[in-house]
Amino acid sequence: MNNIALGRYLPLDSVIHRMDPRAKIGAMLLLMIAIFIPAGYTGYMVIGVAVVLAALLAKLKFSFLWRSMKPMLFMLVFLLIINILIVKEGFVILQIGSFAVYSEAIMQTLYIVIRLMLMIMITTILTATTKPLDLTLGIEDLLKPFQVIHVPSHEIAMIISLALRFIPTLIEETQRIMKAQASRGVDMEEGSLKEKVMGILSLIVPLFVSAFQRADELANAMEARGYIPNKKRTRYKQLKMAGKDYILLLISVCILAFMISIQLDILPFTVDWI
Amino acid sequence: MPIAFKDVSHIYNADSPFSYVALDHIDLEIAEGSITAIIGETGSGKSTLVQHLNALLLPTQGELQVLDQCIDSKQKPKNLKQLRKNVGLVFQFPEYQLFEETIIKDVCFGPKNFGVQEEEAIQRAKEILKVCGLDDSYLEKSPFDLSGGQKRRVAIAGILAMDPSVLVLDEPTAGLDPQGAKEMMELFVQMNRVYHKTVLIVTHDMEHVLSYCDQVVVIRDGHMERACGVKEFFSDIRLLRELRINPPAVIQLRERLRSEGFAIDPSIIDIKQLAEAVASEVKHHE
Structure with a gap:
């Protein structure tokens, strides 16, 4: 039970570790939305590079990130089988008797897998660099505005x-x-x-x-x-946003904007090399 | 020798940054038919030690002999079920392992797992529950309706019903009132004297060690500090002090008298003998 990597906090000292949990949660949400915008492989390249950079900054080992993705292997096999059975587009890669495997089946699986991998990596970086308690403090603060509509x-x-x-x-x-x-x-x-x-x-x-x-x-x-x-309580630990937190949010917003602009095809330059 | 540890070490999470040496080269022999107390501070490795006895934990290094089975670091013991049947291990707060709808079913659970037929298991369970102080009126009750002490009796009965030849108990009296604890200890003595079981008890209560046990094994930071008879153990006042053990009342009285100048044999561990020794000292000086 001790080798579960998913959702585990790693007590290291890095820039990412010291960031405000609210900024990290915010950035995670922005990137998650960005992932769901179908911006093709170019978009995922950009997010991928950002995620890898974040992991490096957080001093996380890639073996750790890899281990957190292991439980997904089963999903991958499952998806692959379904896609091979259903998708009949693109060119034929493999022909076994009357049964054909089409290129799109593999491509679509890969597409979903990349998405999932990115999402897991992002959440793993968040949970690995943020103490669970700080995480909840962050959530509490982020939910504060919703108190107006009686969200406790x-x-x-x-x-x-x-x-x-x-x-x-x-x-x-x-x-x-x-x-x-x-x-x-x-x-x-x-x-x-x-x-x-x-x-x-x-x-x-x-x-x-x-x-x-x-x-x-x-x-x-x-x-x-x-x-x-529901009584009002004071808190010992006060969260404070600093310069690096705003930078993180800014980068995330930029990535999201980039994805949207690819999707809407409003970029001044073209990125259709794939 | 029914139980022998030969150079046994146990390392938790070996080969990882969280590795922790819980047992460090333990050599220990436990005689058949004895009641042995295993003592040591919290976190010293007592629980790790006893979990080796029915192969819940396997040694990282070394080997141990339990009854006629040999467990070593290299392979999983083949006849695991037989071993677990022969060595009944009662965990700390065993009441948390109850789960059946009725007490009788819960007590039968162990024996049935080891292949005992339904009717025989029920028969055994009834007898054992009686020995544990729960009469027939309890049989069909839910174990969750009982008091804490009664729950523990049921849980221990569940192990005893397996008819193990070695009984291992991890702090069986923790959280019980003094009377309940006394009855519990007397039950184990009865198991030893009447049913000839080898009993090992992990405990912090020195009064219990003195009154009910034959042998003492002291574990300290994963090392075996001492293994000797109870009398020898309580005679060695320097060791007791070094281990920061609060001695039983009789021993405290003996030491107090000795420090006040009474010439009393330091091997006396019995209140009667102590009284006689004091009397003869007083007479001697009159």
């Missing part, structure tokens, strides 16, 4: 930070219960289907029981310390 920004942030806080606890708990049940002869790897179902049941029931118990205790502990959900 502070409560949402609190829920997220509590959820994040309990992920390691629940993983630990799961491992503990798995071990305890293994001592009682549960074998998750071998055994009949019935045994496996029993095994999973013997894990899930205690996990739920203890999770609910913990939630109850936590609620009591919070109340005991005077937590009242």
Whole structure:
């Protein structure tokens, strides 16, 4: 369980790490929108270069980014199969009997895969360079304007930070219960289907029981310390935007603008070399 | 020797920046039919040590002999199920492993996993629950309706029903009231004396070590600091001090008397003997 890369914070010291979480979240949102604009491979090249630069600035190893994308491999195979079966455009690459694989099938898969890879890389850079707590502070601040329409920004942030806080606890708990049940002869790897179902049941029931118990205790502990959900609260950590944060946002806006202009074909120069 | 550690080390997350040496070249033998206390500060490696006994954790280095099975760092033990049946491991706060609808079903879960027939499992479960102090009226109740102490009894009964020849308990009395803890310890002594099981108990309670155990194993920062008889252990006051162990009341009294000038044998660990020694000292000086 310790080699999960997706969504993990890496305590390094870099420019990206020191940036304001709000700026990072904002930039992430802008880039995500940019990715969804169908600007062809040129656009993805630009975003790709920006993402790689960000990763280098954040001192992240590419093996780490690669590992965070591993869970996607299954998706890729799935997509490829579907596309090969459905898409019948372009020229024939491979002919097996009466079944043909078309070039567009591969191209479309590649297109989606690049999109997904970019999105995962961007989110990984965000979560790897921002402490979960800072992330929720950022979300809270960004949601503040929506309080006008009664969005409980502070409560949402609190829920997220509590959820994040309990992920390691629940993983630990799961491992503990798995071990305890293994001592009682549960074998998750071998055994009949019935045994496996029993095994999973013997894990899930205690996990739920203890999770609910913990939630109850936590609620009591919070109340005991005077937590009242919708009361106004002060905060120890104040976020402050600095020059580099504005630069990050500016670059993101530029990328988005570039993508839109490619899509609308309003660029003064042409970029149709692909 | 039913249990023997030979140069066993365990490193968590080996080959990664988070690697952590939990056990460092442990050599240890535990005699059959004894009650052994495993003591040490939090994080010293006690829990890691006991999890090797039924191969939940495998040694990173070295090998260990458990009953007639040999576990080494190179291969996964073949007869894992047999080993887990023979070594019953009760985790800390075992009440969290209960999951069945009724107590009797939960206690039967272990034996059935090890291939015991339904009827025999139920029979065994009933007997074991009685030994654990829960009568027949509890059988069809939900384990989640019980009190904390009762839940723990059910969980321990679930392990005992597997009829293991070695019983390993990780802090079985944590969070129990003194009376409940005493009854729990007496249950383990009964398991040892009547059912001839080898018992290993991880504990912080020196009173329990003194009153119920035969052997003491001290683990400190992953090293084995000491393995000896209980009497020898509580005679070595310097070791106790070095380990920052709060000695049991009898030992404290003995040491207090000795520092006040009473000539008392430092190997006395029994309140009666201590009283006699004091009496004879007083008589001697009158």
